[in-house]
Amino acid sequence: MIDLDWIAKPFGPGDIAGDGTKKLLGTSVATPSLLLRETAQNSWDARLVDEVPEYQMRFRRIGGEVIGVLRDHVFTGTSPSSGLAEVLRSPGVEAIEIHDRGTSGLDGPTNNDSQVDEGEPTNYRDFVLTVGAPRSRTLGGGTYGFGKAAAFRASTCGTLVIWTRILIAPGQFEERLIAAAVNPNFQLGNRRYTGQQWWGVRPQGDDSSVVQPVRGTEARAIGEAIFERTFAPGETGTSLLVLSPAYEDGRDSFIAESRAAVPINLWTKRLPNQASSRRMNISLTVDGEPIHIADSKDSRVIAAKEACLQAVRHAQAVGDGVEASAEVDPSVTVEEIWCRSPRTLVGHLAVTPCAVPPGDPFKSHENRVTLMRNQAELVVEDREYPSYRNMIGEWVGVFKPVRELDSAFSASEPPTHDSWNPNSLESAHKRLVNTGLRRIGEEVRTFLAPADAVEDEPQESASQLAAALGVLSRPVAGRSASAAPRPGRQSRDVKARTSKVEVTGYELVPQSEDGDPSTAITRITLLARSDGEYVRVTPKLDIGIDGRNSLGDPDEVYIGSWNTSEGVKYDGDGVRVRSGETFTVDVCYPDGVAIDCTFLGEDA
Template sequence: MTAVLSRYSKPRGAGDQTSGGRGKLLRAHGSLTRAQILVRETLQNSWDAARAGRRPSYEARVRRLDCDARAALAENVFTGLGPELDALAESLSAPELHVIEINDRGTTGLNGPISPDRAVEKGEPNNFNAFVFDIGSSKPLGSSGGTFGFGKNSTFEVSAPHAVVYWTRCDRGDGVLEDRLIASALHDPYDEDGLRFTGAHWWGDTASGDVLPVVGQRAADLAQVLFQRHFDDGDCGTSILVIDPMVTIPDAEGIGQRTAVRDSDAAHELCSQLVETLLTSAWPKFVADDSGQTPMDITLKLYDKTVDVADKAAALFRVHSHGLARIRRAQAGIDEGEILVRPGEIVESDLQAISLRPSYTDETPRESYFGDRADTVSGHVFLAKALRIPPAPGLLDSWRVDAACFMRSSAELVVMYEPMADENDGTFMWVAVFKPTPECDRHFAAAEPATHDDWNKNAPDSLASAYVVDKTLGHVRQRMKKFMLGDRVKSITEERSTRQLAKSLNGFVPVGGPPTTGGNTGGNIRAGGGGGRSHAVAAAGEVTIVSTVQDARGTWHLTFRAPEPTGERCRLRASVRAATAEGAFGLTDDEVELSWDVGTATENGSSVVVRGGIEGVLHVEMDIEATIMVDIDVEEVV
């Protein structure tokens, strides 16, 4: 029998905070949008809940609910709605009701007691109560990321009726896995029958007089109707259903208007904003370690189709990713002599440790600053000057270029960006990446607001934390200025060839990013070699570059369409040049190998005869590490 949940509305007592004020606590700091906070906070929660020895996964799905799920929400979950919940009733009756489904796996799930008044012993988990019932329940500063506990409200803030459903599978404490299901809504306070209520509501099992989640098979049966992603045998995790999400869409004057996502246009806009947030806030999660494994598996889906985020992150943040890899090695004590392959667009780079010299006292001994570190390093900063490669259409450029990126230590989630002011002609970009050492990360955690998007030296209660944050940020900013100033005084002659090379590429437009109307046409493409995924861009011409892909071996596969008229024979001839800081030079047959797939045939060499309008693939395999330029010329066949 499918479970039917009962409603519990919290009466107001002394000291209670009304639910309407909870979102204000989260929005009181910073300028992040609700969608940005949603992604940042739920991603952080999933990372913090990772099971020991497991690589956690995070997934967000934007989708339209089917009839069965809509009926289950109205008849089995959100029951007993009164006038104080008219907004929820209106959402549930919307014919095009959408949801955001957020799933994590490889995590502990919401374990611990399920009764809101149950105390826990030291070291015992209390995740269910803390996440579902509590507000502002802080975690120790030694935790990897979130410390305030307000982030859970981000799901309510995105929902038009401020309503969510939680489904979790966890170890109930005796080695047995248990499914738990409960729903919640946060609305304005109201009066009823002479009593005052906070506006916080839960739907679950109220037989005890309090509200508890539905558990066991009854929870699993109902959840499997509501959620698309289910649990594999033996797996734990949490799924959240955000009901009737809203998205901010700029009007003709650029003023953002919040609207419920109830059609495909709004769903695509919401998905675009989620992509942007994942790229700007979570790009470090897409950077593999020395074993080739990324810290976290992140997936985004729109109407059951997977949205490419990993490839975009790899392309946009090549320089940042290289810097983060170097910082990871430095903080792991790996010798810099083990060279990492440097992206070809980097002209100059440096990795610097930030060392502090505080004065120790009885109140602030050495350990209060650096824990058990043997040195006084509070973090590392990577600095780079690189050729500015244009972004794909629709992807933000301002976040990644001429900006310093600051992130937390083990969590490796971006906290903020700061501009690196510089007067240049757009030829180059400046990049800085900073990450604290694990021993000093707690100081930066203490300096964050509830939204985790800033470091304020005046926020920590500890003098040691205030000192570490203030002095470290000051040193990082000084190092950035010195790095950029040192570049300005270099000989103009020394840089002339690089500048001329980069200027010659300014007319290129990206391919391989979000699709553009009519595709990209071009006789030239530029591809970044030298390890990892890279950029490829095309310029206007007769040959249409349909897509560019670089495989794990570094070989480029360029899908092209021969020029019109259809059926008329022509010869395509490809040449490859390497673009380096010293200029561009042609590659010999010993350095590059070209092959063409046209129809069912494969031909080796620099040219191939094709018929107009046909599609084919040019394979470019190199034995050198460099950014490359490929010219595809069209010749008549006599």
């Protein structure tokens, strides 16, 4: 069996320290959920045409001969900042083995500087050599390099073994194996290293950081000695071994969270009787034994979500032959989500009542709208609407944008793919995504309480604020002169209060060099006032004339961002803040108009 070469990356211009790579994903998602989401999305994107991909996560303990192979043949050296050496000295090591089959595997060139033609695969270098490389597959779900970063985050020693099998010509396959680690930067002799390391083959006569994978029979020999799931004849795909997983709350807790994360994040791939082009076979095993993953037979919440998705598919007429003939549950309400200016169909929202029985494993996941992309149909976010008056009880919903806007919603996602942030988009797409999210909230509000969507609280009209904001934008020709500010107007004239929120100030945000010159932004300072610990703040925005009369078309007035003690948030539906906290909100609107802003507050 071949011994791999250890290659550490020395610092060069513009390099990021290795442990900084793992921080790129942030910490908004718990490690079990993040690991499953990112690796499963990559597997889905790599699926082969006319095949149902297989995805499996195996929790195992390795020892004896396997540790010997890792210690003696794979990890032939390591950085002093790595915990890998200590891990390999243990008689038994925890590991997570993740594999997919029925996928393309990590094909394409194995070096980072080769030019490839448009449409040619670069999966190997995107996953192994590059952090955050976008998937070239149209409207896919993942980002290859970030899937790798999620796996590194899941390992206490930041170390993976990667084994892949690809098709290089009809009937001809190639196996590739390499190990990689991301650790804190370190120094050997007089040279500094980033902490990124690989174990593979160093090209003969080359003492640089260039590294190639082991190929062919040598790769197979090591792979079959390490991995439980090998490759059957004709199979392609990829296997990862995550060494020494970060079981912060214990192994059983990590497994339980991973098990729950499958139906939360991947339920769309497990619908019974759906077209093979939409399915993925997903499983988990613990010490060689398969474990049950809840589905629609176990949970009314999942069953209701599936009914909503089928209704949205039917409305959007994707036309794969299943949706057209599938029966739509009559309890599901489907609404078109439109932007009025410009008039554009943004997507479809399906909502349905969902009486959740005691003992439902996903009891805490009702009363949410699942947001997902049109074609990938991978869950982006389960969005809650806690401030809405609810007259029907428990419910669930599903929203998908239309295919034409899929790329706009995709572009608004952060690397973790767990939210839509319209503020990151250019003006035209920002307006469509922002309006879509706001319209979803409006339709949910109407569904829950058709006659009286939100319970009124004692409040003052914000018309004074709207008139005052007219001061901050240039007057529009033909507008009433009364829209102009009165001389000597003081800040007390712009207070808009409810029993829970007070507007204490405002300022016009200067236009940035790359900003939209037709859009003005006003930053409003708010104070949360309540005897409770938290206040939920919900905005009501419109364009006004004389600060009082609505134009009835609020699409062009939207929340850019909230800035609270917990950081910046991009949520047009509102924000939760601590009582007594002063925070700001950026309101975006067409330059030259007055706006009508009301902020509703209630204990949260």
